[in-house]
Amino acid sequence: MSTQTPETSDTESEEEQEESFSPGERRRQVRDEARREREEAEAESEAEPDEDAVHLKVFRYDPEIEGKQKPRFDDFFVPREPGMTVLDALMTARDQFDSSLTFRHSCRQAVCGSDALFVNGSQRLGCQTQIQDLESEPVRIEPLPHQDVIKDLVVDMQHFYEQMETVEPFFDPDETPEDELAEQNQTPENREHIKMSTRCIWCGACMSSCNIAAGDNKYLGPAAINKAYRFYMDEREGEEKQEERMEVIAENHGVWRCQTQFSCTNVCPKDIPLTEHIQELKREAVKDNLKFW
Amino acid sequence: MHEHDIIVVGAGGAGLRAAIAAHEAGADVAMVTKLHPVRSHTGAAEGGINAAIRDGDSWEDHAYDTMKGADYLADAPAAETLCQDSPADTIQLEHWGMPFSRDDDGRVSQRPFGGLSFPRTTYAGAETGHHLLHTMYEQVVKRGITVHDEWYVTNLAVTDEDDPNERSCHGVAAYDIRTGEVEGFVANQGVILATGGPGQVFDHTTNAVANTGDGVAMAYRAGVPMEDMEFIQFHPTTLPSTGVLISEGVRGEGGILYNSEGERLMFEYGYATNDGELASRDVVARAELTEVNEGRGFEDEYVMLDMRHLGEERIMDRLENILHLAEDFEGVDGLEEPMPVKPGQHYAMGGVEVNEHGETCISGLYAAGECACVSVHGGNRLGGNALPELIVFGKRAGYHAAGRDLGEPEIKTGYGEDSEPGDLDSPVELGDPSSTETAADGGVAATDPTAVVEGTLDTERERIETLLEKEEGVNHAEVRSEVQQTMTDNVNVFREEEGLKQALRDIREARERYQDVSVSDKSRTYNTDLIHTIETRNVLDIAEALTMGALARDEFRGAHWRAEHQERKDEEWLKHTMVSWNDGDPELWYRPVILEGEAGRYEPKTRSY
Numbered sequence: 001m002s003t004q005t006p007e008t009s010d011t012e013s014e015e016e017q018e019e020s021f022s023p024g025e026r027r028r029q030v031r032d033e034a035r036r037e038r039e040e041a042e043a044e045s046e047a048e049p050d051e052d053a054v055h056l057k058v059f060r061y062d063p064e065i066e067g068k069q070k071p072r073f074d075d076f077f078v079p080r081e082p083g084m085t086v087l088d089a090l091m092t093a094r095d096q097f098d099s100s101l102t103f104r105h106s107c108r109q110a111v112c113g114s115d116a117l118f119v120n121g122s123q124r125l126g127c128q129t130q131i132q133d134l135e136s137e138p139v140r141i142e143p144l145p146h147q148d149v150i151k152d153l154v155v156d157m158q159h160f161y162e163q164m165e166t167v168e169p170f171f172d173p174d175e176t177p178e179d180e181l182a183e184q185n186q187t188p189e190n191r192e193h194i195k196m197s198t199r200c201i202w203c204g205a206c207m208s209s210c211n212i213a214a215g216d217n218k219y220l221g222p223a224a225i226n227k228a229y230r231f232y233m234d235e236r237e238g239e240e241k242q243e244e245r246m247e248v249i250a251e252n253h254g255v256w257r258c259q260t261q262f263s264c265t266n267v268c269p270k271d272i273p274l275t276e277h278i279q280e281l282k283r284e285a286v287k288d289n290l291k292f293w
Numbered sequence: 294m295h296e297h298d299i300i301v302v303g304a305g306g307a308g309l310r311a312a313i314a315a316h317e318a319g320a321d322v323a324m325v326t327k328l329h330p331v332r333s334h335t336g337a338a339e340g341g342i343n344a345a346i347r348d349g350d351s352w353e354d355h356a357y358d359t360m361k362g363a364d365y366l367a368d369a370p371a372a373e374t375l376c377q378d379s380p381a382d383t384i385q386l387e388h389w390g391m392p393f394s395r396d397d398d399g400r401v402s403q404r405p406f407g408g409l410s411f412p413r414t415t416y417a418g419a420e421t422g423h424h425l426l427h428t429m430y431e432q433v434v435k436r437g438i439t440v441h442d443e444w445y446v447t448n449l450a451v452t453d454e455d456d457p458n459e460r461s462c463h464g465v466a467a468y469d470i471r472t473g474e475v476e477g478f479v480a481n482q483g484v485i486l487a488t489g490g491p492g493q494v495f496d497h498t499t500n501a502v503a504n505t506g507d508g509v510a511m512a513y514r515a516g517v518p519m520e521d522m523e524f525i526q527f528h529p530t531t532l533p534s535t536g537v538l539i540s541e542g543v544r545g546e547g548g549i550l551y552n553s554e555g556e557r558l559m560f561e562y563g564y565a566t567n568d569g570e571l572a573s574r575d576v577v578a579r580a581e582l583t584e585v586n587e588g589r590g591f592e593d594e595y596v597m598l599d600m601r602h603l604g605e606e607r608i609m610d611r612l613e614n615i616l617h618l619a620e621d622f623e624g625v626d627g628l629e630e631p632m633p634v635k636p637g638q639h640y641a642m643g644g645v646e647v648n649e650h651g652e653t654c655i656s657g658l659y660a661a662g663e664c665a666c667v668s669v670h671g672g673n674r675l676g677g678n679a680l681p682e683l684i685v686f687g688k689r690a691g692y693h694a695a696g697r698d699l700g701e702p703e704i705k706t707g708y709g710e711d712s713e714p715g716d717l718d719s720p721v722e723l724g725d726p727s728s729t730e731t732a733a734d735g736g737v738a739a740t741d742p743t744a745v746v747e748g749t750l751d752t753e754r755e756r757i758e759t760l761l762e763k764e765e766g767v768n769h770a771e772v773r774s775e776v777q778q779t780m781t782d783n784v785n786v787f788r789e790e791e792g793l794k795q796a797l798r799d800i801r802e803a804r805e806r807y808q809d810v811s812v813s814d815k816s817r818t819y820n821t822d823l824i825h826t827i828e829t830r831n832v833l834d835i836a837e838a839l840t841m842g843a844l845a846r847d848e849f850r851g852a853h854w855r856a857e858h859q860e861r862k863d864e865e866w867l868k869h870t871m872v873s874w875n876d877g878d879p880e881l882w883y884r885p886v887i888l889e890g891e892a893g894r895y896e897p898k899t900r901s902y
Contacts, residue, residue, distance in 0.1 A: 112333070113332065
């Protein structure tokens with residue numbers, strides 16, 4: 001149990017600020033005051049569970065720190081706020097109780113892909129998951145399964161990045177217009193076709209949820225196959241490149257490994273129909289094969 | 294010790310573009326970045342890229358709009374360079390496969406944006422930044438450029454001549470977040486800072502947690518002036534509870550703003566009777582807050598942005614991402630109900646002083662993107678002008694550092710003949726006279742750049758050891774939150790003299806508390822406690838310089854509004870605010886703005902929309 005007593009902020013200075021400038025600011029002061037009171041009450045109750053606090057059970061591990069070398073779960077009771085996300089709760093736990101609590105996060109708006117976590121047994125982005133939408137408490141927060149844990153909730157993403165690189169994740173047309181202002185045209189239909197696949201934020205939730213990837217380290221995995229799909233389906237790339245891409249897509253550890261369990265699709269925070277994309281590529285692979293008969 | 298021709302610090306839009314350009318020019322480049330490139334905050338940009346690529350549009354019109362939007366505080370050569378280079382650099386992204394939205398004829402789509410005389414904002418849904426970031430990272434992978442990700446640059450290796458203009462930069466010291474090792478990176482040709490904005494100086498911001506202005510603060514302490522830091526853009530449409538950005542694209546497509554009386558405020562109260570919701574961002578942000586302050590807001594906090602009338606098809610086609618953001622972060626269905634919005638800190642127009650080649654006054658040190666001030670945006674940045682800045686000036690910095698001749702720059706850097714000393718009535722002592730930031734004996738540099746980096750390395754190792762060894766002390770989170778709170782209370786959209794002075798007092802107090810800061814996590818493995826502690830020092834230095842500029846500039850220009858000074862004072866203030874660290878004793882000075890461009894003189898006019 002690493003939960004410590006939070007600092008109680010001094011309330012004396014608050015009275016002096018009566019000449020506040022706007023109703024909005026007054027309202028915020030009232031709100032802050034209420035929050036402070038809750039926090040103080042929280043501290044006094046010595047982290048006893050109650051309705052005003054969210055109970056988090058957080059996975060802890062540090063290879064260097066005695067007492068954390070053996071993985072364990074720590075309990076945190078953080079003041080409940082309207083609209084609070086799992087990431088908000090973790091940040092509060094860190095900033096108020098234990099500054100060694102470690103997790104990746106940056107944008108707070110589901111676009112940087114840093115905070116994919118295993119929350120109550122499911123891969124989710126911490127910032128995109130409302131506490132109130134979770135069906136049960138305590139909220140159990142663990143690092144993404146099937147990846148090496150570096151510390152607390154931080155996992156090693158190297159394997160994920162390497163699989164992405166395997167599919168040559170970059171646009172590679174046969175030729176580029178000579179004129180620096182000439183566009184390569186693309187129909188709105190084709191752009192629409194690849195749209196969902198371009199939304200990937202490399203969070204790794206899909207790979208972590210995939211049973212096949214867990215058992216076969218060479219399997220490209222849903223994110224990398226989706227990346228290949230994004231270029232394979234882009235009409236601006238040439239046929240030759242398409243064939244090259246198909247070789248990677250259809251090789252031993254490519255699309256044929258997928259057993260359509262839909263776990264990746266279910267956890268994708270950007271709603272990318274990953275399994276569908278993989279199936280579409282399987283159909284392309286079959287068509288491609290038939291050409292040689 | 295690592296050694297490369299060029300070290301790029303930061304791997305968002307500007308950093309990636311700089312690395313690609315330098316590589317293309319034949320240099321050996323390495324990127325050193327505290328986040329993996331795809332985690333960078335460029336990915337959160339929504340609206341688009343302004344580029345004059347269509348018949349009926351011209352770079353001259355784009356430059357005129359930019360200078361007007363800037364309230365005539367941008368340097369014309371910088372604004373013109375942006376507008377001239379943006380078309381080819383935007384199409385370059387298309388050539389790299391960026392999935393732009395498309396018109397029926399297959400060409401890239403453009404839409405109207407605030408303050409633009411032509412619909413020239415080139416976009417990819419409402420997630421343009423995400424696509425720009427990923428497209429450029431793909432090109433970095435394709436070229437095999439070395440990326441040291443999750444390495445945090447803690448200081449620049451700069452020599453210590455008395456005059457900052459004589460100093461030179463030879464590399465950086467960086468902390469490997471994964472292992473806790475501190476290592477040196479020698480840069481034989483240049484260090485390019487591309488570390489993004491300082492949004493974490495404020496409490497309510499659209500910026501990422503990582504946006505702590507590290508590059509700006511490091512360059513500042515090494516002797517490069519910060520320019521026009523008081524000009525902070527408050528975006529008019531952020532979600533009240535989180536600060537998550539709702540793109541200007543919503544208004545560009547026809548979204549309307551109304552107050553609690555159900556009035557379309559921009560027109561009803563005369564804030565912008567021609568352009569309405571599509572007035573410049575500073576104008577809309579002030580209008581919203583005025584409504585709230587006069588009691589016509591919702592819950593005394595926000596106004597409403599309504600896009601329902603655009604229809605599901607158009608919203609899904611062009612603004613789908615906005616639906617997800619409103620749903621996930623405010624619990625609102627934008628197809629069924631209006632979205633609550635209020636102004637939030639969004640962008641720093643100011644930054645590290647550079648010329649149009651990205652050079653600072655320290656030889657070998659460059660900056661590009663939001664961390665830099667060329668200056669393109671002056672008093673207020675137009676929507677859709679940040680992304681072209683990343684690619685245009687990222688590329689130019691990369692080329693120049695790699696040795697390409699870009700001609701004689703028109704913009705000057707460093708304190709010089711055209712500079713004018715300033716004076717500030719500060720209620721407290723500023724800066725930190727005890728600090729010794731520059732690394733090594735300037736005399737050594739001529740013979741051995743590696744020795745300069747080694748000097749910095751020793752200093753940084755010691756600094757980190759000291760932080761980790763200290764047993765008891767103040768938690769960085771408290772100090773940071775004090776600074777954020779006072780900045781949001783006192784250095785916000787509306788600024789008053791007494792509030793600004795209070796902010797300086799609070800920052801002083803926070804600075805003193807920071808002297809006692811300690812890191813409670815003693816681990817060498819992924820120690821974010823340590824990283825945040827070092828970042829907080831950067832937040833402090835930037836907050837102070839920003840507030841100094843805000844107090845000094847007693848006029849109302851662009852995003853900078855002063856209660857006691859409700860006029861733009863062109864006689865006195867057509868000049869950039871510069872703050873130099875001056876080895877711990879911050880100094881204020883000014884440099885005239887350049888209004889003469891290739892297309893003639895941009896004569897300051899009354900700014901109305």
